[in-house]
Amino acid sequence: MSGATRTALWCAGLLLAAVVVAYPYYANGYYLALGISILYFTILATAWAMFSGPTRYISLATVAFFGIGAYTAAAFGETWPWPAVLLAAAAIGAVVAAITGLSTLRLSGIYFVIFSFGLAELIRQLVIWYEVNIHKSVGRYLFSAVTQDVLYWQLLGLTALLFLTGFLLGRSRYGLALRAIGADETAASHSGIDATRVKLAVFVISAVFMSVTGAVMAPRWTYIDPSIAFNPMISFQVVIMALLGGAGSLFGPVLGVVPLVLLFEVLTATLPNHFSIVLGAIFVIIVMLLPRGVIGLIGPTRRKAPVSEIATNAPARDQSGPLLRVDDVGKSFGGLRAVDQVSFEVTRGQIVGIIGPNGSGKTTLLNVLSGALVPSSGKVRLGGTMIGGLKPHLIARLGIARTFQLVRVMADLTVAENVAAAALFRGAATSGGETTGELLDLVGLGKMQDTPAGDLTYIDQKRLELARALALSPQLVLLDEWLAGLNPSELETGIALIAKLRDRGVTIIMVEHVMDAIRALCGHCIVMNAGSVIARGAPDAVLSDPTVITAYLGEADA
Template sequence: MTGQGFKSLTLIGVLVIAAAFVPFVTNGYWLSIAVTAMMYIALATAWTLFSGPTHYISLATGAFFGIGGYLVATGMSDFDISFWVMAAIAPIVAVVLAALIGAATLRLSGIYFVIFTLGLAEMIRGLVSWVQNNFLGSRGLYVLTDFTEEHIYWMLLGIAATVYVIGWLIDRSKLGFAMKIIGNDEGVAKHLGINTARAKVILFMITGFFSALVGVIVAPRYSYIEPNLVFSPEISFMVVIMALLGGTQRLWGPIIGVIPFILIWETITVSFPNATTLYLGLSFLAIVYFLPNGVVGLIESLTKRGRAS
């Protein structure tokens, strides 16, 4: 382990320990915001694990998140299966779906991949709604547990920390090295003998697993689950914007993007509920024109200039 790698891992460990104490110092409204922020930190970190090194913009997060939330609700409401059993099953289903989708689409690149993943959540939501209306005979499902906001927050924190550690290990593995080459030039990676399709599918599956697991953990917070809630494309767009805002060069970049974005989002939601879509659009434009490499990229650029001078 290099000195820089050890410092990075140590810093994240300190941040995780500090974050674990948040429920002890706040409650009510601010704890609710903390849970929302931690949910998106986990999702955005999982998204960066795949899209960061490959530069593939995936809008499939909402689909995997929805699979986790909807399956746990279906298992508990319609089949009386325990939460923990469904928590183990749902992410595996997402992994299988990610493998199938990845094998079929990760040979695509650019706008074609973006368009497909954008339609994925809508396709699954429509299919789930059709099956529910025609066969299950119910409009909504319930996830009733004894979990409090504190429990959900700590579980999401654990997922976010786990994703980071896995990403840290992958970055220092042969797979991580291969993904860096793929991100720089996929053609060169193929000429070097790297199985680019397999490498991308593996990371896509890992992202799908953790996105679905977040959906499982957040489901008890919603209590009442319906397709339009958990398969919302808004989740996918928000994850992408937060990750890009923080910067995808570093796996911890999304943390920097999520916190300010969520604080502003909550303020707009309360004061100007009809302006949330406008906020998403303006945020994306601001990233494109002013922060193409995110806050992390800006900080690193300024640091290099300071050292050069």
């Protein structure tokens, strides 16, 4: 973007801001009310998109928090100072969001949609019960001296604060983490990202803005009852507005709010009995024709993440004793014993191969070591730290990185952002190390930093997975059939790359079916069958063992 273009955009932005601030001075009555509607829907849609846009969790709980804010204002608005009322609305909304988020953000897909909708209805029913049985009323009156002008400026100030929060979040490591979670939550967790905590924090921030908006809007109605404060149509309208404008961009929802607020005004006046039908039709049209919203028609809207300055430093660690010790580890699924009393040690700088027929428990063992599964029995120690049963993000931060049997990249993030997501959340490190660019050069992706990961070829996605694992500055790398599916030329390149890592002193456990790679790379080999270890030792010795030949290689390979 040229300097002249940037200056022109700044001038246009300042002019628009001046017009918006001065709007109450030259608009009154109906047009001022219309401006208020646009502002409060802008806040609700943008707050919704702040969480749901990157994570793709479709929430219908907007009206729950909006109603909480409105009822907080109704309960305390006439006795408390107005700033205290707004703070109370924010606090109550945050507490409710934290409680519900802890129990629901592990859900995904249609389950989260259903729960979020049920949450709004549950809160509405609780308020109705309280009003009828305790307060002995149907609703509450709120007499306030707040004028339309003041209401507009309060909403405008809240809008500015929301955009500032969204701007800072989008350019922080937590914004990148949120996008990584939305792209592939499993890969994000194994990159050191505490998915639950990040989702919960942003969900609470979103709920706070919704709750405060409800409190600010309460004086507009004077009389507040559950049907007004907890009108489920608000949640659906907010979702449609955000999706129309583009939930993946900070300013995208505004592009949906403005036309739809105007359209809803017309529909309410002309087709009051068919409003829901038209709303549903609009939703279908948006999903089919504008999957990325209006903002998606303009061009890419990627937010710049802190990538170039990241160095993957090598942490100072205890070098005494074995790096990894596995003692009698078992994993059961009901009556199936997938891993049965497996024990071994890995020393630093060693490449250990794990081989065995399909279904022998190799990947299950790696899942236990990386935290994807909790062991049913036994102990796993990394250095002197017991890691069995820890969450994947904690194990990743302690120094175990992995790739997956079925390649997992964060498809919507760029190549550099995939690596940065891991580097930003690895454990504490000392000075020195490699930058994101240097790691990508190492695996052969140095010229593809800005390429979306989903556009990479299969081998390049495997390279990216490896670079993301190395970005954690790991003590141990787990490669789960990393060479599988490669053609002979790619296989030769892949073996050479792993050999280069070995020469750098990287410790690796590799599950593999390519015997040439096991012979060329591994100093020690473990053979599993039916969940148990049936042989161990140097690759040539193990591969000539009659028990191994019978269980895995077959007589023809002897």
